[in-house]
Amino acid sequence: MSPCEKHGMASERPVAFEGIDTGRMFLACAQPEGSNCGFVKWVDHQWPPTMQTALLKLWAMVEDAKSTRVNDNLESSFTIHHLTEEKNKLEANYDKLVQDSAITYQQEVRKELIDDMKAQMATEMAKKDAETQKLTQKYELLVNLTRAQATVIQNLKLNKMKEKQVLTEARMNLELKNAELTKCQEKLTQEKLELKLQVADLLKGKEKHIKRSGS
Structure with missing residues (x-):
């Protein structure tokens, strides 16, 4: 699992639920809102x-x-x-x-x-x-x-x-x-x-x- 580039911490693996990316898994910064750096990296390929x-x-x-x-x-x-x-x-x-x-x-x-x-x-x-x-x-x-x-x-x-x-x-x-x-x-x-x-x-x-x- 790729860590967050800014915080160096383990990333979350949520699933997208909007638009054409619905159902695709991606990595994201695990920090709460306000401290979140906005790190996103797709795990699944594009549909x-x-x-x-x-x-x-x-x-x-x-x-x-x-x-x-x-x-x-x-x-x-x-x-x-x-x-x-x-x-x-x-x-x-x-x-x-x-x-x-x-x-x-x-x-x-x-x-x-x-x-x-x-x-x-x-x-x-x-x-x-x-x-x-x-x-x-x-x-x-x-x-x-x-x-x-x-x-x-x-x-x-x-x-x-x-x-x-x-x-x-x-x-x-x-x-x-x-x-x-x-x-x-x-x-x-x-x-x-x-x-x-x-x-x-x-x-x-x-x-x-x-x-x-x-x-």
């Missing part, structure tokens, strides 16, 4: 022209494949970029849809709650109306009973007043009659006294007459 032409075609095909791959990668990049934008738009639309759906759901839930509250309030109002109607009927019944009782009491009072008036008039009549009877009794008593006096006078006159007749 025949047909081989070189074939290698050129192969490398042309490789370059075309690379170019196609690059174009495909660019198209893929554009497609990926477009799909990413579409994805972002879809995610934004999805987030907005979720937000709108959440708002709509909240509104629907709120509407259902309000409807339930309205239904409960309507039921309670119906119960209250029924109770109020019953109480009103009871109140009207009590009012009618009170009025009837008041009418009965008033009639009783009127009847009592009439009876009292009749009794008062009867009492007054009795008192008048009693007074008349008292007067009549006094008159009769007076007349009786007068009769007694007359009888006494008659008896006295009779006795006098008898005495006169006897003498």
